[in-house]
Amino acid sequence: MGLDFSDKVAIVTGAGGGLGREHALALARRGAKVLVNDPGGAVDGQGNSSAAEKVVREIEALGGTAMASHASVTDWAAVQAMVAQVIEHWGQVDVLVNNAGTLRDKSFAKMELDDFRAVLEVHLMGSVHCCKAVWPFMQAAHYGRILVTTSSSGLFGNFGQSNYAAAKMALVGLMQTLALEGAKYNIHVNALAPTAATRMTDGLMAPEMLRALRPELVSPALLALVHESAPTRTILCAGAGSFEASHITMTRGVHLSADNIALDDMDLHLSQQWTELTDRRDDIVPDNGFVQGDLEIRKAQQKLH
Structure with a gap:
């Protein structure tokens, strides 16, 4: 039967394609009303399209309920208006999936600072904007489920992605703190590190790898992390049907006494x-x-x- 979201309202950012689209469809199939957010455009954020409307039509064809938003997550006023739109139409917001992203890969030596800032703005500040906009409504309802999208690039590093990795690890820190602050309001906050073939990975993988890494194989992790039964402060890795938990640990270490060592x-x-x-x-x-x-x-x- 799967997990039930029949009385829930969800916002999914970057949902016009790839992982976001699969997340939106998965939530809708489970009964959630879904706001599909996507400004459209290419992987680097340039251009416009009607991607969000296409996903809305897919959801409606399944018998679900959805509406579109073209707000850029980098625009605080637009994000506030997007959340207000959800409250006006559906009266609540239970789930926030921060999925919007962009790539501007280049080695650190060759990377322009504008490209570094642009990636931080979308991934980190975009998630901050969305969390900040829904937070008071979730506090008032004493219920909320928030997901941030981190990455193995942030958790473990990846050549040519210093901007992306910095943003993705920053989101883990955001998740850890929001989970602590949200606990008394029953707001659970988790992080998902997906491995999936999307527009961002076009041309980088062989066909058999692309099939194994279908984005729909990540969405079960998303559902588990934003359901009412979800944990909080979890970093979940998911890809190709496999799921792992990642932890930031600390060793017992050593103590050097200033009384005995200069x-x-x-x-x-x-x-x-x-x-x-x-x-x-x-x-x-x-x-x-x-x-x-x-x-x-x-x-x-x-x-x-």
Whole structure:
């Protein structure tokens, strides 16, 4: 039967094609009313098209309910108007899927700063705008499910994508903090790192790889992350029918006592203990940013006793 979204209203950005289209269709098939957002255009954000309307017609052909928005997620006023449109027509917003993206790949040495900023504006600030616009409505309803789209490029790095990787890892930090701040309002926030063949990967993969990486194989992860039963603060990787969880961990590390080691010698001792410092046995996934300081203070205190 699948997960039920029959009483939910969803906004999906960048939903005119690729992953966003599949996310919008999947939500609509499960019964959600869907605002399909896409300004249209090419991968680099240039040009215009009626992509959003086409997806709306697909959803309506399935018997679903949808409407289109051409707002650019980089335009705060336009994003506010988009959310107001949803509230006016459907009275609520339960799910936000931040999927809009752009690519301007080039090695860091050759990349223009304008191309760096442009990618940050779409991925990071676009998600910030959308989260900020829906946040008060989700707080008032004491319910919300928000997804940001991260990437293995951000989590692990990728040659030629310093701008994209920086934006995608920034979204993980945004997700971690919004999940903490949203907890008392039943707002769950998660991150999805998809591997899928879309317009952004055209010409980069062999035909058999393209078939294995069909974008519709990622959408089950999306549904699980924005359903009422969804977890929060999860980084889920998905592609080709496989699903993995990614974690930002911290090792137990070492403590160098300033009482026993001169400050001028501490860097040498640190280098000498690098293997122990980076040993991942018993590493932890911190609950929040205070865990690092707490661990360091406790280790220092233990040395005093």
